[in-house]
Amino acid sequence: MGDPKPVVAFLGPKASYTHQATVSSFPESKYDLQPQSSIEDVFAAVQSGTAAHGVVPFENSSNGSVVFTLDLFADHNGKYPEILVEGEIYLPVRHCLLGHLNTDTNARSSSPTKRTDLPWRRLKENDNSNSPNLSGTATPTQSTPSPSKPKTAPDHDISHIKKLYSHPQAWGQCHLFLSTYLKSTERQDVSSTSKAAELVAQDPSGTSAAISSKIAAEMNGLEVLAEGIEDREGNSTRFFILRSAKSPSPSLQPSHDLHAGGAGDDAYKTLISFTISHTSPGALADSLAVFKSHNLNLTSINTRPNIGGQAAWQYIFFVEVMGRKEEGGEGGKVNEALRELGGTCRGWRWLGSWENRLLEGKD
Numbered sequence: 001m002g003d004p005k006p007v008v009a010f011l012g013p014k015a016s017y018t019h020q021a022t023v024s025s026f027p028e029s030k031y032d033l034q035p036q037s038s039i040e041d042v043f044a045a046v047q048s049g050t051a052a053h054g055v056v057p058f059e060n061s062s063n064g065s066v067v068f069t070l071d072l073f074a075d076h077n078g079k080y081p082e083i084l085v086e087g088e089i090y091l092p093v094r095h096c097l098l099g100h101l102n103t104d105t106n107a108r109s110s111s112p113t114k115r116t117d118l119p120w121r122r123l124k125e126n127d128n129s130n131s132p133n134l135s136g137t138a139t140p141t142q143s144t145p146s147p148s149k150p151k152t153a154p155d156h157d158i159s160h161i162k163k164l165y166s167h168p169q170a171w172g173q174c175h176l177f178l179s180t181y182l183k184s185t186e187r188q189d190v191s192s193t194s195k196a197a198e199l200v201a202q203d204p205s206g207t208s209a210a211i212s213s214k215i216a217a218e219m220n221g222l223e224v225l226a227e228g229i230e231d232r233e234g235n236s237t238r239f240f241i242l243r244s245a246k247s248p249s250p251s252l253q254p255s256h257d258l259h260a261g262g263a264g265d266d267a268y269k270t271l272i273s274f275t276i277s278h279t280s281p282g283a284l285a286d287s288l289a290v291f292k293s294h295n296l297n298l299t300s301i302n303t304r305p306n307i308g309g310q311a312a313w314q315y316i317f318f319v320e321v322m323g324r325k326e327e328g329g330e331g332g333k334v335n336e337a338l339r340e341l342g343g344t345c346r347g348w349r350w351l352g353s354w355e356n357r358l359l360e361g362k363d
């Protein structure tokens with residue numbers, strides 16, 4: 001018998017988008033993929049060493065940061081001191097409305113309801129402006145005279161849907177569809193989109209629906225009531241691969257030819273968190289200026305309430321810069337910037353350096 005496969009913890013259950021991202025980087029032939037019930041459980045598994053790697057969602061192209069993940073990186077209670085980012089995965093996210101077909105004989109003409117039988121489909125197909133002309137359609141108001149339209153309509157009757165389940169990130173990605181077709185329907189947050197599909201599959205009333213993936217529909221025996229319900233084409237989510245600081249660091253050799261002339265500063269990314277004195281004018285500007293003075297390209301900044309701090313209304317800042325911290329602490333622009341940051345901020349933490357996956361395919 002060979003060595004046991006390294007464990008990879010991910011936000012489950014199976015068929016979550018995090019699972020799909022995990023499979024794309026950790027083939028099941030080589031890794032033992034273990035679903036967790038929350039993002040925090042993934043952090044805990046990597047911190048305790050029960051998993052060699054963890055995969056968590058970090059941000060979505062249209063709906064922004066996953067605040068649960070940022071709060072765990074903020075580590076307010078000092079539970080995850082060893083967690084580092086060792087990689088990133090970009091995954092296209094195409095949401096579906098999953099549920100059961102409407103079995104109410106008064107509400108449908110034949111079983112299953114055909115796409116062309118639906119009144120809003122007929123309207124949509126005859127209407128060159130692609131405008132769903134239903135009550136509940138994103139209604140013009142004084143502040144929003146031209147509300148945008150969803151890019152798709154339901155493929156089946158959904159008048160029986162009384163309750164929706166999904167991960168909080170998904171609501172914001174499907175705002176136009178939901179405000180048009182399911183405007184007043186009750187919503188319940190759950191830990192992942194695949195959990196939502198599981199709950200809908202178990203609902204004997206048949207009147208609930210989940211925003212989840214097509215794979216989750218197949219896995220849970222659900223009907224795809226509408227497909228591609230995200231607001232924007234190209235909707236995608238970035239996931240982080242986690243490791244423990246106690247585990248050997250990856251070689252950080254680019255796995256693909258990043259540049260014809262060798263790897264430049266944009267070949268790697270680094271995540272850093274820091275806190276500042278909220279009473280010193282310029283403390284934040286001075287901290288950010290450190291990156292500029294070392295010619296480091298700062299690509300994103302996030303803040304979360306510093307609930308572990310001394311007072312309310314104080315923040316922890318997260319920045320991403322292009323470049324990597326060199327092992328051993330000496331040399332390198334990121335190492336120098338971190339040393340200098342110590343003089344402008346209250347405290348900082350290096351949260352990892354990894355290969356920039358956005359460059360793939362741009363060689």
Ligand SMILES: O=C(O)C(=O)C[C@]1(C(=O)O)C=C[C@@H](O)C=C1
Nearest residue numbers: 016017018057167169192193237
């Ligand atoms: O719920 C899932 O399936 C997840 O993997 C989580 C998550 C997220 O938190 O962003 C991942 C991708 C989508 O953006 C929606 C939800």
